[in-house]
Amino acid sequence: MSFRLGIDVGGTFTDLLLFNESNGEIFLTKTLSTPLDQSVGVLDGIRKIVRQAGISADSINLILHGTTVATNAVLEGKGAKVGLITNAGFEQILHVARSQTPGPLAGWIIMVKPEPMAPLELTRGISARMDARGRELAPLDEEEAATAIRELAVQGIEALTISFLNAYANPAHERRVATLANELFPYLPVTISTDILPEFREYERTLTTVMNSYVRPKMRVYLNGIQRKLEIEGIPSQFNIVRSDGGVMSLQAAQESPVKTLLSGPSGGAVAAAYIGTLAGYPNVLSFDMGGTSTDVAVSYDGRPNIVRETRVGYYPVKAASVDVSTVGAGGGSIAHVPLTGALRVGPQSAGADPGPAAYGRGGTLPTVTDANVVLGYLPPKLLGGEMELDVEAAAIAVQTIAEALGVGLYEAAQGIIDIVNENMFGALRLVTVQKGYDPRQFALVPFGGAGPLHACALAELAGAWPVIVPPMPGVLSAFGFLHSDIKNEFSQSLIRTLDRLDRSEVISALQHLTEQARVWLAEERIPAEQQEVLHQVDMRYYRQGFEFAVDISPDAFTSETGLAAIIEQFKTIHEQHYGFNLDSPIEIVNVRAIALGKVRQVELTSHEPAGTDASAARLKDEHYIMYRGAPLETAIYDRDQLKPGHVIPGPAIVTQRDSTVLILPGYQGTVDSYLNILIRPVSVGTH
């Protein structure tokens, strides 16, 4: 027997999912995360799940690991001491950033700008300059470079970044300085911008590279540690790290480019949601991961999560391929308040995990979204399998403060908090769909995370996104997504050329070169030839337009005029889809890219036989009421573990399971499908 193991390290819990490749059986467990050294929690979890499944650890042949080591280092500002070498005259590149202050008008008055990850006093500019076509304008002053490296080393930097203007067009200076640094200080980790991101726009490239340096030492210590521990435990399996774009890479690759893991966890959720949706017959899904302090939403179209080339982590724009996840600063812990204008606001302040919502009974007194859910009965006081009993009275006292400030009743205030937060979530779903030319009504909604299934029915009502598909394991969905991840890496190059003056042979040779790099990498990763795949993309836009679209192409697209014409048509289709118009204007290419894939065997969820529609056997005895639009409604509570395929759950109903709660509102009903997903739809629409 062989097993595949997905591990997702979150803020509070580490989720593990073990998949038996021979019979499709799945085991899941959670252990407490160990923030000081995440590998402790990971190893605890592995021991626990191995015991649970009754297998020996050496039968796990593949581990897919999502890690927040890099993300936390960035968000908490606890990365390495990074030195930066750039061109003389551009030392303040990170300090000046993009010069942006936030809206609205006068937003600068309250802006808090974080310190650059390579501080100005650890940045050195040296003489060296390329032009935009990669021709040398000023030679590299090697002595100056060596002096700068020595000075920075004396200051105690733990990692060095080298980023020069126009290096994407010619990386010679960057490479030379890296060689000098390696000669002078062989143990100092050095990253050059064109290795991480050989694409144009110097601030984003430099920042992304510095961020890589910033998180690299931590990642290295962590990954080395975990590798050693696995060896000691006698687990010989291949160990892969999940990337922000939902692919995975080897331990070695992750040590070199940890910046590609910043959205490791959220990408797993989006991949899994796409898979679950496809399985249930809905390949277009919006995934909705609502946690304590924030909520992630993403779009998957045709079974694939949308991939973007730039994302944000806190204040910072990061240029790395990522699943297009938008984060809303609102979750179960978001605090409601009433400012001077008398409006009801929810967030952005959060009660976090500590003290948390008033209902948690850990000393929190401020009214949160969770408290509003408790007041309305959407969250029953006793959660099945949960260690926690909720303090209904404390929640009511907290929400009452809002009721008084608004001059309305307790339940109205609670409903208001929920409605506002749902509206904001809906706004985020809008941004990820409509902005790209999609209509949310063409999508199913896949909620997960602790609070996702609680808000999903109401959110789907706003967005018209039916059905809601609640996966069988909403609390560990990211780990489930990891099990589906292909080995992946990208190789790209900026090549800014208008099509009407294009030297096609230049593009062909760039694509060949990138393909070669991809093949070499796949071989280094020891991917068998039959599982290798190399895909190609070219980023295109109208001349001087600000944003480019990635267009999938065949490798020989540039060898003929007809191939070129086909690419142009593809681009125009995408442009029309997103913006609603096209132009009679020159088109240019910006970047060419090869994507290396090592395909893994898909995980199949087991299909179960239907068991009739009557779900009453799964119903718990507790008598329970929810407040719905001002009136108490008796509401059945079901045990998720007892639900069988074919069961129909009429709303209002609550389904509890170990780490999540599903709410089905009046007028809707849930149906359990053969994969144990609950599909919620309006009653009037029927079951299928």
Add this chain to the structure above:
Amino acid sequence: MNLDKITLDIIENALRNTRNEMDAVLFRSAMSPVIREQHDGFPMICDPQGHMVVGQFGSYISGFIKSWQRGINEGDVFLTSDPYKCGGAISHINDWMVLIPIFYQGELVAWASQFGHTLDIGGPVAGSLPTDATTIFGEGTRIPPIKLYDGGKLNQDALDIILNNSRTPVMNYFDLMAIIAACRTADKRIRELCDRFGKATMLTAFTALLERTHRAMSHLIEQHLPETPVSFEDFVDDDGRGNGPYKMKLTLWREGDKAFFDWAGTDPQAPGPINFFLNEEMFKMFIGVYLIMVFDPQILFNDGFYPLIEVRIPAGSLLQPKFPAALGCRTHALARLFDVLGGALGRQAPELSTAAGYGTSPYLLYNGEDRDGEFFHLMEITYGGIPGRPIGDGMDAHSWWPMFENIPTEYLETYYPLTIESYGSRIDTGGAGLHRGGNGVEKVYRFEVDGSISIHDDRERSQPWGILGGLPGACSEKILIRKDGTQERLPSKISNIPVLAGDKLVYRTAGGGGWKDPLERAPAEVRQDVLRQLVSRERARTDYGVVLDEETLEIDEVQTTTLRAELRAQRGPVEIFTFGPTPALMGVCAV
């Protein structure tokens, strides 16, 4: 009809989301870097009467509705660029403003509008912002309010005439379509909201949102504005034709919950193009934003409080020039207006106020024929020192205008015959303070082909003031270094200076003023600024009284204590404002 509070809050959030979507559509599909990379564009949604319910610059639609006589129908798209035909709603002719009436079941329910700065609309100087224009006829093509689409049908002839007058027709067309697409996004969303909440509820909600802001502002006015009039004045350097400085003076007071803002004492209009046709409604919005920002930053700014404020602007003054005065370079007075407003409000509550900043929107324009013989035209907005603030230091070389971004050097060098030799913030230009003013920008351009340049800047002679003991920021300056090494200092406003390949321009913008007493700033923070080369060792000593060792830059505690005591004694009590010298009269102010 009755509308419960929470539905109102939900609608408010939905409107906010719609506005964000308008921005997203514009920025992603516009073509000119000014809109796309620098985000110069402003979305708005109004009620049927033209009151702004979402947006940031205040509504001008009510004025438009009053003057438009040729019917308003579904599918219409209005376009204008004439400040004199919309009461100054847009204040120079580069700004193209689009208005779309939104209909639901045949009834007008809302308006969407968006304007953006187009790159060139004709006239004698590429970029259409000649610094020496004396009338608006010398600035380019004015579009009076027209129906660009009449009931959904494009008026191709009008569009052709407009684009025919631009040096950058393709870009302008693209930008115009992006602006229209943004408005159509709002159109779609508002109709969806009518489906969802009902038309009557939406219309009631618009009114209720306006009333809510009215109530909050009434409270703020009573709490924060004085019953005794207070005044503040500051200067725009010159008008680009050798005249100036131009004083802008604002006096404010309240009577009950009604506030008065009076620009009496402001200098007469300028012969040059720096006149700022100040739309009264827009000015009310600026006041509202300043007052309310601190108390409910999540609010949607709207027009609801307009009846509470009375604005008086003398006719024929810099802020209400008479047709056909030139308006192209109104940015300086627009930005200075905020310094003056901030200063006047600051007399009441200086602790809550900021200092003055770089106080304009500095531009560089460069055009010519590139090596392939193609015409090119670059307009770049730069930034400067953000004022010292209650929350902390002013940012160095950042944008005072919301959401604007700089243009990447790699973008400039890819698309224009330019090399950027250096780009960063300029040491010692931020005013010293407990919270330091931000440093101004220093950017050095090398021109790679022959062409001509134009410069727009201000604060070259009037320093951005500091507050509560903070020192003023440094002035701006521009130096042209010819290929042979000769240098000339250029004025802050000048058009069509020929440059040759190999010439360089050193472009320096002003710093921000400091906030509170620099002698109170922690010596370790002063030292860090010195290590970062944002403040010199010399200025650490003279401005902050912090003595640093010449070699190690370690703090000499003893000397620092002594020096700070001396400086305190010399300087005497701290004033509310610290100004630089008043700029000397350089020419006549009157027409």
